[in-house]
Amino acid sequence: MSIPVVGEPAPTFTLPGMIVRDGVRTDDEYDLSSEIGRTIVLAFYPGDATPVCTAQLCSYQEELDEFGDLGAVVWGISPQALDSHEAFARDSSLTFPLLSDTAGTVIRDYGVRAPGLGLRRSVFVIGPDGIVRWRHVGLVGLRFPKASVIRAEIEQLVR
Known part of the structure; x- marks a missing residue:
């Protein structure tokens, strides 16, 4: 599949995920x-x-309240299973949902699958209308968009 472009409807999906809050794991x-x-x-x-x-998701965790103040929700998605996500969330104090896409x-x-790497580190901002409003797709995966950059994109949506 190709990477969705800004202005296109975001591909919909349902994935299992988990969240750890106050030490309790909740699967959903x-x-x-x-989320429209x-x-x-x-x-x-x-x-x-x-x-x-860890650096990427912890930076988003630090901005979570500010994302929330703008009406935005953060979901992390990777190919690992929920038990792996739970250990990661607990070790890194992550309180937003981590979704498991084991089938890919x-x-x-x-369009973010990368042979040999698994996936390209990527961030998509999906507007309240279900349309892709911003995206960052990494080539190698060592760099990620800062939370402040994502927040600025969200702020433009809510103006």
Whole structure:
């Protein structure tokens, strides 16, 4: 699949995910189409507890309240299973949902699959209307968009 372009409808999906809040893990199904009306930040990352992924998701965690103040929700997506996500969330104090795409279906639908690497580190901002409003797709995966850059894009949506 090709990478969705800004202005196109975001590919919808339902994935299993989990969230750790106040030390309690809660599993759920996360359905993008049920989030119409909210801005969603999809952060595709290659692996739990790897140095760059940890830095990336921890930086988004630091901005989580500010994203929330703008009406935006952050979902992390990677190919690892929920138990791996739980350990990562606990070790890194992440309190937003981590979704498990073990089959790689959503990774393929968003065009971010990278042979040998698993996936390209990518961030998509999906507007309340379900349209892709901003995207950053990494080539190698060592760099990621800063939370402040994503926040600025979200702020433009809510003006």
